Amino acid sequence: MSSEHARVANFGAGPSALPVSVLEEASKGLLNFQGTGIGIAELSHRSKEFQAFVNNMESLIRTQLDVPPTHRILFTQGGGSMQFSAVVLNMLARHRLLHPERAAEDTVLDYVVTGSWSKKAVEEAQRMGGARVNVVVDSRTFSESGKAFDIIPPHDACKFSEDPALIYYCENETVDGVEFSHEDASPASFPFHLLGKNGGLVPLVADYSSSFMCRPIPHLADHAIIYAGAQKNIGPAGLTILIVREDCIVDVDAAAKLGASPVPLTMSYKTLADSGSLYNTPSVLPMYISGLVLERMQRHGGLKHYEETNKRKAEKVYAVLREGQEKGVFKRKVKEGSGSWMNVVFEVVGPDAEKAFLEGAERAGMMGLKGHRSVGGIRVSLYNAVTEPEVDQFVEYAKQFIAERSA
Structure with missing residues (x-):
């Protein structure tokens, strides 16, 4: 391979690494999609070939995640950040149809805040109005400084409202590196057992952007909405995947007549559902690459394989991190x-130590390790396409760095 086409180990947080075999297959589709003689980026989204491809994408997600028939799988644009607004509008419309007599000040939105992205989501809900916003818990209050997002809060600290229009959490905080455990017995799991005590369908909304398809989703059927930007484990930026329970696909115009905020047409889940996610031109190329990734995942054994691999990858990195911490280096x-x-x-301890760590990693062919600009430090992203040999390469480099710095 010539140097101009040489690839490095990409530990970036997103847009993130994609499997080389998928990129090679996608390059063929850019010229000729499924023998049509037309490249995928030039193909009509209304063509039978593309519609069949979208149907297959949905089937691959449904099968691998075991999505029940009570939920629809929808594809849209705007990333996770657009869903900060869309979930509020759609769930307030649903709530208005269920409670036409209830005033805005008596309508509550519950938010579990555990990091930068759930903090942004709650700020958007507060900005939009239409309901009171209740912060169920803010995990910063459990940090030593009172300012850091560094822990999943205990279950008994969560104060859920009696009948909220939505309950929101972010499963994995990409910036802060905090994640809910997927083991119910863990104190760091999401407190599903505290929900739905009054009966009825729980309006539970989850941002799964940076952990979607890395392992099974706990209590998937109990969620009203799960959404994910594709640019972590699935494909390029530009595609957002939604899993929406049928009762949350409501007539937003009927709700508006009863006093709910109007919902832009392309943000209405009903518009997406009624059109098969093809109301307007979707992100055709990102959808194509994501579909190829999903096909590859199924060939490799589905989520069981990826859960096992991702667990090993994470354990290896945390082990070397503990070693570095014991030596006073990390x-x-x-x-x-x-x-x-x-x-x-x-963090890498010591003056200019972080700079030296990043420069050494880059010389060794590892990129994307600098932490988010808002928090600094080092961030090692271990998405599905990051291979175990690449993780081993990082671990070996980190061990060498520890040895040099602690000598």
């Missing part, structure tokens, strides 16, 4: 038990 930024499988964050 410092964990997340408390034990609350760490993410997908985004491992830490």
